[in-house]
Amino acid sequence: MLLTPKGFIEMNMFEEILDNCNDAVNAVDINGNIIFANEISAHYAKSTKEDMIGRKITDFYPRAVLLTVLESHEPLLDKRIHDVFGKRYVVDSYPIFRDGEFLGAYSVFNGLDEIDELNRKIKYLQMQVKLIKPEENISGVVDMGSIKNVFKQAKKIVGSLGGPRHSIITGESGTGKTMLATLIYNYAKRIGVIGKNAPFIEVNCAQFVNPDIAAMEIFGSVEGAFTGSKKKSGLFEQANGGILFLDEAHTIENYQNLLLKAIESGKVRRIGDTKEISSNVIIIAASTRNLDEVFLPELYQRLAQYEMHLPSLNERPKEEKEMLFSHFVKKYEQAVWESHKVVYHVKFTDEAKEALLSAVYPRNIRQFRDVINFSIDAAAPLIEDIGFQSEITTIVGMEHIPFNSLGGDTVKNNKNKKETKNINIDEYIEELRKQGLGARKISGMLEKEGINMPYYKISYILKKKGLN
Ligand SMILES: Nc1ncnc2c1ncn2[C@@H]1O[C@H](COP(=O)(O)OP(=O)(O)OP(=O)(O)O)[C@@H](O)[C@H]1O
Ligand SMILES: [Mg+2]
Numbered sequence: 001m002l003l004t005p006k007g008f009i010e011m012n013m014f015e016e017i018l019d020n021c022n023d024a025v026n027a028v029d030i031n032g033n034i035i036f037a038n039e040i041s042a043h044y045a046k047s048t049k050e051d052m053i054g055r056k057i058t059d060f061y062p063r064a065v066l067l068t069v070l071e072s073h074e075p076l077l078d079k080r081i082h083d084v085f086g087k088r089y090v091v092d093s094y095p096i097f098r099d100g101e102f103l104g105a106y107s108v109f110n111g112l113d114e115i116d117e118l119n120r121k122i123k124y125l126q127m128q129v130k131l132i133k134p135e136e137n138i139s140g141v142v143d144m145g146s147i148k149n150v151f152k153q154a155k156k157i158v159g160s161l162g163g164p165r166h167s168i169i170t171g172e173s174g175t176g177k178t179m180l181a182t183l184i185y186n187y188a189k190r191i192g193v194i195g196k197n198a199p200f201i202e203v204n205c206a207q208f209v210n211p212d213i214a215a216m217e218i219f220g221s222v223e224g225a226f227t228g229s230k231k232k233s234g235l236f237e238q239a240n241g242g243i244l245f246l247d248e249a250h251t252i253e254n255y256q257n258l259l260l261k262a263i264e265s266g267k268v269r270r271i272g273d274t275k276e277i278s279s280n281v282i283i284i285a286a287s288t289r290n291l292d293e294v295f296l297p298e299l300y301q302r303l304a305q306y307e308m309h310l311p312s313l314n315e316r317p318k319e320e321k322e323m324l325f326s327h328f329v330k331k332y333e334q335a336v337w338e339s340h341k342v343v344y345h346v347k348f349t350d351e352a353k354e355a356l357l358s359a360v361y362p363r364n365i366r367q368f369r370d371v372i373n374f375s376i377d378a379a380a381p382l383i384e385d386i387g388f389q390s391e392i393t394t395i396v397g398m399e400h401i402p403f404n405s406l407g408g409d410t411v412k413n414n415k416n417k418k419e420t421k422n423i424n425i426d427e428y429i430e431e432l433r434k435q436g437l438g439a440r441k442i443s444g445m446l447e448k449e450g451i452n453m454p455y456y457k458i459s460y461i462l463k464k465k466g467l468n
Helices: 006-018 040-042 066-072 112-132 146-159 177-192 209-217 256-265 298-304 320-340 351-360 366-378 425-434 439-449 455-465
Strands: 024-029 035-036 074-084 088-097 101-111 169-172 200-205 243-247 282-287 307-308 343-348 389-397
Touching: 006 040, 006 066, 006 320, 024 066, 024 243, 035 209, 066 101, 088 112, 101 112, 112 146, 112 320, 112 366, 146 177, 146 307, 169 177, 177 200, 177 243, 177 282, 209 256, 256 298, 320 343, 320 351, 320 366, 343 366, 351 366, 351 455, 366 389, 425 439, 425 455, 439 455
Parallel strands: 169 282, 169 307, 200 243, 243 282, 343 389
Antiparallel strands: 024 035, 024 101, 074 088, 088 101
16 A cells, blocks of 8 residues: 555654553454554553564454454454463454455454452442442331431431421531431421422531631622632522531531521521522431530521431440441342442351451441441451352451441440459450460450450451460
8 A cells, every 4th residue: 555645644643642542453464464553552452562463363363353254254343252371362353445445454453351459449439339238228228226206306307397406416417417307307207398409518617717707608608708709608598498408516606696696587688688588498406416516506496396316326226236237238138239249248157247346336327337338348258259149148247347446345334344454454354365365354354354345356366476
């Protein structure tokens, strides 16, 4: 083929483009001699482009799909091949015709291992998102034990004949306040108290650097209300027809009276403005503190028409913890099914389950969930080791539990605490072990010294020291 200077420049340009794309490309003449190969193809073939040109395609790709196209003169698409060097490819291959004359064939292909690797990464990320995604409907949450009455009350907030009402949710961090507010919102939509597209505006009141900024964000402002302030609508206005979720509400400072006024009148006035705007909003205020102590009495009364308290995980009965435990394990199994289409069974040894249920979780259900997920992760096979198995069982044991990340285990029992400062706990454990005591006995001995350390933590320490 004779090339004009312009044609030559174009060839160079196309070669550069093909070298930089993510697909491998080969082209051969009617005899199977390589007339073109790009960088990726050379990389797969562990060769160089220069070395490949002019040689037989079979020297580099013994099972090349191109060979079939050379015979059939027909395109072959999405063909999967396993080459003799153990690599797998997915290939699209086409005949080359010019003015009706058959000149050869070319193929565009990708290594399946690379695609699989990418898919694995995507699936892994999708699964992580699924595992930490809060439940949005009551059917997805554990509504037994202490929580049952809270949910019953939550339904009344928006569902009672005289409602909807404002409410307060209190509870330590990670006990489910945001989840409960979302459930209330979705329930309100489901029963038609608010519209299908009603807003759910969440505002973390602790995020503002000063109360003036907080007030402008919540109520909006007109230009020049404060230095540099712009005309903008507030979150209260934006929540019109829906729910305004005021998280960390105990940090609301001197704009409590503005909030009270807005609630009482159903109207808001942007900071610096004279006119009022109607805003029909259901407020849910959440806090880790008792709002009775920090709110103006009138504001508290207005919001506390329904006050719900979510108990900490440690206050919840064991059966409830067990239900949450099963819930998170099931969620993990489901996420594996959804992401990998593998029927996944997770089983915990009795000891590991007991250890997880009796540990102390300062960050409550969120931490409980994370520790369960982490333990399963630690025991689970790698995705690439699953191969073609359609059903897998994983056993989670003590060695998979991240005891290091579990806080609050040491001195739980302050009442009976004796003088402990002269005891080096590690040395004491070691000494007791050398006397032949097991983890449970050692735990009992420590308890007598006023140190509350569960036996599983001791097992873990002994294991680390090679003394188990
Ligand atoms: N009863 C329950 N059933 C299932 N999952 C729950 C339950 N309660 C809480 N969770 C889960 O626990 C996690 C923590 O809940 P959430 O974020 O609502 O806590 P929070 O009280 O708002 O915490 P923070 O004070 O840190 O904002 C979420 O993933 C939530 O889905
Ligand atoms: Mg929250």
